[in-house]
Amino acid sequence: MNLPALLDCVSSSSCVVTQVSTGLIIGMLLFLVASGLTLIFGVLGVINFTHGSFYMLGAYFSLTAYRVTGSYFDAVIAGALGVAVFGVVFERLFISPVYNSNVLMQLLVCYAFILILDDVVKIVWGTDFQTMGMPATFALPPIHLFGGFVPPFYVFLTGLTVAAAFSLSVLVNKTRFGKLVRAAAVNRQMLSCLGVNTSLLYAAVFGLGSLLAGAAGALAAPVRSMSPEMGFSILIESFIVTVIGGMGSIIGAFFAAVLVGIIRAFGSIGYPLFTDGLMFAFMALVLLVKPTGLFGRKLA
Amino acid sequence: MSRALKLELREIDVSYGASQILFGVSIEIEKGATMALLGRNGAGKTTTFRAIAGLVAPSAGQILLNAKAINGLSPYRIARAGIGYVPEDRQVFPEHSVEDNLRIAKKPGAHRQVYWNLQRIYEVFPTLYSIRQRAAGRLSGGEQQMLVIARALMGNPELILLDEPSEGLAPIMVQQIARLLLRLREMGVTIVLAEQNLHFCQTVATHVTIIDKGQIVLRDKAENLERDAEITRRYLAV
Numbered sequence: 001m002n003l004p005a006l007l008d009c010v011s012s013s014s015c016v017v018t019q020v021s022t023g024l025i026i027g028m029l030l031f032l033v034a035s036g037l038t039l040i041f042g043v044l045g046v047i048n049f050t051h052g053s054f055y056m057l058g059a060y061f062s063l064t065a066y067r068v069t070g071s072y073f074d075a076v077i078a079g080a081l082g083v084a085v086f087g088v089v090f091e092r093l094f095i096s097p098v099y100n101s102n103v104l105m106q107l108l109v110c111y112a113f114i115l116i117l118d119d120v121v122k123i124v125w126g127t128d129f130q131t132m133g134m135p136a137t138f139a140l141p142p143i144h145l146f147g148g149f150v151p152p153f154y155v156f157l158t159g160l161t162v163a164a165a166f167s168l169s170v171l172v173n174k175t176r177f178g179k180l181v182r183a184a185a186v187n188r189q190m191l192s193c194l195g196v197n198t199s200l201l202y203a204a205v206f207g208l209g210s211l212l213a214g215a216a217g218a219l220a221a222p223v224r225s226m227s228p229e230m231g232f233s234i235l236i237e238s239f240i241v242t243v244i245g246g247m248g249s250i251i252g253a254f255f256a257a258v259l260v261g262i263i264r265a266f267g268s269i270g271y272p273l274f275t276d277g278l279m280f281a282f283m284a285l286v287l288l289v290k291p292t293g294l295f296g297r298k299l300a
Numbered sequence: 301m302s303r304a305l306k307l308e309l310r311e312i313d314v315s316y317g318a319s320q321i322l323f324g325v326s327i328e329i330e331k332g333a334t335m336a337l338l339g340r341n342g343a344g345k346t347t348t349f350r351a352i353a354g355l356v357a358p359s360a361g362q363i364l365l366n367a368k369a370i371n372g373l374s375p376y377r378i379a380r381a382g383i384g385y386v387p388e389d390r391q392v393f394p395e396h397s398v399e400d401n402l403r404i405a406k407k408p409g410a411h412r413q414v415y416w417n418l419q420r421i422y423e424v425f426p427t428l429y430s431i432r433q434r435a436a437g438r439l440s441g442g443e444q445q446m447l448v449i450a451r452a453l454m455g456n457p458e459l460i461l462l463d464e465p466s467e468g469l470a471p472i473m474v475q476q477i478a479r480l481l482l483r484l485r486e487m488g489v490t491i492v493l494a495e496q497n498l499h500f501c502q503t504v505a506t507h508v509t510i511i512d513k514g515q516i517v518l519r520d521k522a523e524n525l526e527r528d529a530e531i532t533r534r535y536l537a538v
Contacts, residue, residue: 190391194405195379
């Protein structure tokens with residue numbers, strides 16, 4: 001524990017700005033992964049343990065696209081869409097057969113793919129750490145904000161994620177697609193009896209969740225180094241975010257992700273050896289006070 | 301409302317695991333008819349409906365809609381072929397508003413025909429209009445029953461399956477549902493309803509089929525039920 005360092009930081013505006021902006025981008029990336037996870041769980045009832053690997057694939061897809069095209073925007077699209085397509089194929093071939101199976105069977109399928117995809121990444125991209133570096137578009141001087149400095153890419157990442165969160169919430173709450181998705185979450189069979197192709201709907205939801213994870217990977221690529229194990233650690237953090245926010249709640253995932261991001265950012269100064277522990281402690285605290293998570297509702 | 305319609309069940313068997321529920325059930329329904337499938341609890345009414353709706357696959361026999369086999373199709377394909385299903389336990393989407401429950405079910409009929417829309421539904425079901433913003437889970441049983449009938453109509457079906465629409469409702473509500481079904485019958489909607497309530501069936505049905513222990517024991521016109529009093533007593537009396 002290093003309380004003096006933490007006190008030093010919170011009394012300096014530049015350190016606060018740096019840590020808050022770092023916390024925000026951690027939170028934004030976590031939100032993108034966790035919202036897909038929570039969406040898939042909320043509708044399909046499947047915990048997609050492979051979700052972290054989708055994030056990893058998004059990062060590597062975008063790395064390759066960036067090296068080929070030199071355009072970071074192409075890289076983001078390649079990461080997001082590439083993983084979305086992969087997710088749909090994965091759902092149709094491997095997840096749809098286990099919808100009605102025991103959760104252990106679902107876990108087994110997902111865990112197998114965590115290992116398979118890690119190996120695929122090792123074969124295709126190698127075992128070494130890889131970096132994309134800051135794309136030329138964002139290689140600009142940092143922005144001066146509240147007495148601190150924020151890299152322009154952080155602003156872009158945060159803005160894009162907030163826009164994505166808003167769009168996702170409109171999609172789920174206001175559109176016909178969203179109404180069908182929420183109806184499928186409650187009673188898939190009845191929805192099917194009303195003429196809705198629920199297999200297609202499930203594949204679309206899984207694809208959307210995968211797209212979000214792929215986008216997160218692509219957005220993380222300029223600020224994170226890539227390695228074949230990167231999927232697993234974000235999976236655990238995303239679970240924590242999902243549990244804190246409330247299983248199935250997108251707005252809950254957003255607030256939980258920001259809180260976890262901030263806790264990590266300041267925790268790394270005050271409690272550098274206990275950052276993960278702080279997240280778990282926060283999760284335990286939330287569960288003690290509200291067992292369904294911040295925005296979770298009691299299951300009927 | 302549309303072209304000639306005929307639903308035909310030919311000798312269907314249905315089993316759940318090791319226990320067989322239906323034994324060679326054959327039923328024919330012509331366009332515009334209202335057929336009541338009568339029987340005690342456990343006689344096989346709901347299973348017959350679930351087989352027609354595609355929720356359970358017959359192990360033998362065929363289900364034909366306008367001479368095309370529909371058994372083995374997914375429920376959504378059967379719905380799109382023109383069969384609307386109103387399950388016994390209603391199954392509203394509880395957190396969606398009344399209007400969203402209706403909107404979710406909106407689709408053109410099997411021949412792309414669109415007769416039912418929100419406006420027509422609200423004309424026939426004025427009660428639903430007044431509660432259209434309310435969450436469906438907070439409606440009374442009778443209101444939910446109206447909602448699920450209306451929801452089935454929103455898919456512009458050629459035939460609707462109603463599983464025990466009068467069950468658990470107050471007598472005044474049962475009368476209201478009966479009046480509604482008569483009105484739908486006048487409009488030419490083909491209806492198959494599962495019932496235990498003989499009086500209700502005599503009010504609304506044109507044809508009656510009695511099922512007992514998974515087998516059809518009587519087929520007749522509803523007006524002849526008095527004549528079949530002995531049979532109805534044997535198979536329906538508790």
